[in-house]
Amino acid sequence: MEPMIRNGAEIIWECLLREGVRTVFGYPGGAILPAYDALTKYPDMHHVLVRHEQGAAHMADGYARASGRVGVAVATSGPGATNLVTGIATAMLDSSPVVFITGQVNSKLIGSDAFQEIDITGITLPITKHNYLVTRAQDVAPALREAFQIAASGRPGPVLVDITKDAQSAFCEFDWDAAAPHRLRGEQPPPLATTIEEAARLINRAKRPLILAGHGIILSAADRELLALAERADIPVAVTLLGIGGFPASHPLNLGMMGMHGEAWVNVAIQEADLLIALGMRFDDRVTGSLKTYAPTAKKIHIEIDPAEINKNVPVDVALIGDLKGVLQQMLPQIQSTRHADWHERIRAHKGESAVRDIQNLPDDGHLYAAHVINDLWRATSSGEAIVVSDVGQHQMWEAQYFRHERPRSLITSGGLGTMGFALPAAIGAKMACPDAEVWAVVGDGGFQMTQAEMATIVQEQLGVKIAIINNGYLGMVRQWQEFFHEGRYSATPLLNPDFVKLAEAHGIHGCRVTQREQLEQTVREARAIDGPVLVDFQVEQEDAVYPMIPAGKALHEMIRRPSPIAETAGDL
Amino acid sequence: MRTFFVMDVENRRGVLERIASVLRRRMLQIETIVAAPTQDPARAVVTFVVDTDDYGIQRITTGLAKIIEVISIHHTLDASGPAIESAIVHFSDGAGSGRASGNPDSLLIHASGNAQALDRFLNLLKQAGRVDAARTGAEAWPEVPGQHEHREPEIGRNSHGH
Numbered sequence: 001m002e003p004m005i006r007n008g009a010e011i012i013w014e015c016l017l018r019e020g021v022r023t024v025f026g027y028p029g030g031a032i033l034p035a036y037d038a039l040t041k042y043p044d045m046h047h048v049l050v051r052h053e054q055g056a057a058h059m060a061d062g063y064a065r066a067s068g069r070v071g072v073a074v075a076t077s078g079p080g081a082t083n084l085v086t087g088i089a090t091a092m093l094d095s096s097p098v099v100f101i102t103g104q105v106n107s108k109l110i111g112s113d114a115f116q117e118i119d120i121t122g123i124t125l126p127i128t129k130h131n132y133l134v135t136r137a138q139d140v141a142p143a144l145r146e147a148f149q150i151a152a153s154g155r156p157g158p159v160l161v162d163i164t165k166d167a168q169s170a171f172c173e174f175d176w177d178a179a180a181p182h183r184l185r186g187e188q189p190p191p192l193a194t195t196i197e198e199a200a201r202l203i204n205r206a207k208r209p210l211i212l213a214g215h216g217i218i219l220s221a222a223d224r225e226l227l228a229l230a231e232r233a234d235i236p237v238a239v240t241l242l243g244i245g246g247f248p249a250s251h252p253l254n255l256g257m258m259g260m261h262g263e264a265w266v267n268v269a270i271q272e273a274d275l276l277i278a279l280g281m282r283f284d285d286r287v288t289g290s291l292k293t294y295a296p297t298a299k300k301i302h303i304e305i306d307p308a309e310i311n312k313n314v315p316v317d318v319a320l321i322g323d324l325k326g327v328l329q330q331m332l333p334q335i336q337s338t339r340h341a342d343w344h345e346r347i348r349a350h351k352g353e354s355a356v357r358d359i360q361n362l363p364d365d366g367h368l369y370a371a372h373v374i375n376d377l378w379r380a381t382s383s384g385e386a387i388v389v390s391d392v393g394q395h396q397m398w399e400a401q402y403f404r405h406e407r408p409r410s411l412i413t414s415g416g417l418g419t420m421g422f423a424l425p426a427a428i429g430a431k432m433a434c435p436d437a438e439v440w441a442v443v444g445d446g447g448f449q450m451t452q453a454e455m456a457t458i459v460q461e462q463l464g465v466k467i468a469i470i471n472n473g474y475l476g477m478v479r480q481w482q483e484f485f486h487e488g489r490y491s492a493t494p495l496l497n498p499d500f501v502k503l504a505e506a507h508g509i510h511g512c513r514v515t516q517r518e519q520l521e522q523t524v525r526e527a528r529a530i531d532g533p534v535l536v537d538f539q540v541e542q543e544d545a546v547y548p549m550i551p552a553g554k555a556l557h558e559m560i561r562r563p564s565p566i567a568e569t570a571g572d573l
Numbered sequence: 574m575r576t577f578f579v580m581d582v583e584n585r586r587g588v589l590e591r592i593a594s595v596l597r598r599r600m601l602q603i604e605t606i607v608a609a610p611t612q613d614p615a616r617a618v619v620t621f622v623v624d625t626d627d628y629g630i631q632r633i634t635t636g637l638a639k640i641i642e643v644i645s646i647h648h649t650l651d652a653s654g655p656a657i658e659s660a661i662v663h664f665s666d667g668a669g670s671g672r673a674s675g676n677p678d679s680l681l682i683h684a685s686g687n688a689q690a691l692d693r694f695l696n697l698l699k700q701a702g703r704v705d706a707a708r709t710g711a712e713a714w715p716e717v718p719g720q721h722e723h724r725e726p727e728i729g730r731n732s733h734g735h
Binding site for chain 1: 590
């Protein structure tokens with residue numbers, strides 16, 4: 001067979017197509033121009049032109065989280081590359097498989113402070129699983145093939161491939177098979193059978209067991225194994241923020257979210273458990289509160305693919321390092337069918353007290369609360385397969401509390417880095433990945449303004465993304481901390497916002513506003529009925545707080561609870 | 574605790590920076606670090622010394638293991654163990670006394686041995702006079718610690734004027 005001769009730029013697209021990529025998110029520039037020129041020869045590759053490279057990064061990330069496939073973002077050198085940095089770190093902290101391709105100046109110019117030259121591989125060293133500086137055309141294919149493998153394997157994460165302009169322009173033989181990755185290091189060995197037996201023994205003997213289900217359930221597609229374990233051993237399940245959807249919200253064993261803004265009864269249950277089974281979660285500080293007093297009476301089993309997470313924050317009794325799905329499948333035959341009626345009753349007793357303080361049960365005082373918006377959105381979409389992409393802040397926590405997710409990958413949000421501005425572009429990525437799904441971006445007025453330029457991308461791509469702005473005129477979560485811990489000194493948190501409806505209409509997006517609770521249901525129904533993008537400006541109670549809240553450094557049971565219905569709420573003060 | 578890490582890695586550009594980045598993230602001061610290729614040009618050995626505790630050892634090891642090019646990692650607290658180090662030592666006894674007596678102003682000594690022995694040797698010299706020492710950093714092979722026998726320093730002499 002005749003050798004295939006291609007230049008490095010063409011090899012980029014050849015590799016991406018062979019990796020199954022059909023959509024990339026990017027922004028052209030000088031150092032990546034050869035790649036964009038070569039793109040014209042590959043009509044099967046759809047390029048989404050963004051308005052800011054950060055948008056491309058979040059779109060590729062949202063695409064990956066919604067689909068389970070590797071997302072791809074492309075940018076030029078210098079400022080194009082540095083504009084990706086927040087998005088790369090977002091993907092890293094949440095273990096999202098994304099390959100970032102950046103152009104770089106000609107290799108002879110590297111180190112000379114050339115125009116738009118930046119050491120992006122140096123900058124992204126700590127926020128990528130791996131990165132490459134490719135200076136020769138014949139190295140493009142091996143780097144990209146390995147990049148995809150690294151991004152998607154083990155604990156997923158972002159990989160950056162920086163390709164010099166001369167590498168893109170030079171020609172070489174392109175041999176896909178010869179470019180297959182090979183490394184000198186062997187694979188991580190699986191857990192010992194004896195360790196699995198020990199874990200099963202602990203589970204079978206526990207009287208007050210609790211499963212802590214994290215993002216790993218979704219990444220490993222282990223939701224069925226989790227369901228089998230929980231039901232067979234009758235174990236209640238608490239979820240982390242990124243674990244939401246890994247266990248159906250409607251299931252009687254689902255307790256809800258744990259941690260700083262988790263359900264009160266969940267955190268109390270953790271403190272009273274005699275066994276915690278941590279599945280694909282990393283005992284993040286938002287989840288544990290003070291480590292000194294975390295789960296004092298519980299033995300702990302930790303099943304996790306990343307050895308670095310074992311004993312990092314919380315010392316555990318049994319650690320099983322491996323892919324969650326595989327380990328659970330091995331363990332399940334050793335799990336006995338059990339009932340824990342007393343334990344469930346004890347948790348129910350705690351829940352009973354908390355339910356009184358649920359905002360949905362408060363007397364209707366005519367104010368529009370974010371919780372009402374989120375809950376109504378849930379009720380309107382619950383019969384379908386809606387994907388909610390949440391930004392960061394109070395609305396994010398209310399979304400986690402009041403939108404009941406039944407399926408994996410139905411909630412997409414920035415957890416680890418907590419990146420404001422994530423949701424709008426990530427929703428675009430999710431919609432590109434799942435074009436038939438109803439996709440809602442739920443954003444605060446602060447975060448929305450960080451990446452609102454991507455409304456133009458929505459229109460250019462003709463995407464029916466729905467945008468719900470939870471507009472309270474503040475950087476709400478920061479305001480809440482100022483209210484609770486800085487004696488109400490609102491330093492740099494009040495927001496003077498533009499007219500979001502007019503802004504949407506300027507982009508060609510249908511916009512509307514809700515200020516009263518009675519408008520809510522009809523507006524959501526109309527927004528859903530419109531075939532195309534819609535922005536709804538929900539103007540909610542300005543000084544509401546997310547409850548419960550565990551102050552930083554406090555124990556899980558030291559929650560600040562919403563005042564009882566009889567007392568005035570914070571919003572009335 | 575002074576801890577010696579010995580790593581077997583792929584001999585590729587950027588590996589040392591990745592190792593340093595892992596250590597930097599944990600706010601560790603690298604006391605010494607040595608990297609050198611092996612007989613197999615595809616592999617290199619990196620030896621570094623940091624002051625850390627048991628928890629730090631675990632965090633360092635799991636962090637380094639994520640580097641794609643890392644093949645194996647060993648560590649030891651044993652300063653009398655397999656890590657060998659060299660030092661160039663410039664020793665002078667003070668202002669001019671050597672010239673008057675006909676002895677050299679200074680001695681240049683090349684010494685090598687395990688880190689513990691080198692420490693002892695340099696401390697002895699310091700008691701005897703002014704010593705400036707440039708140490709190369711510990712270097713070892715990625716084998717099981719404790720397999721190497723204890724080595725006393727070998728002293729070579731290179732003095733000015735002789």
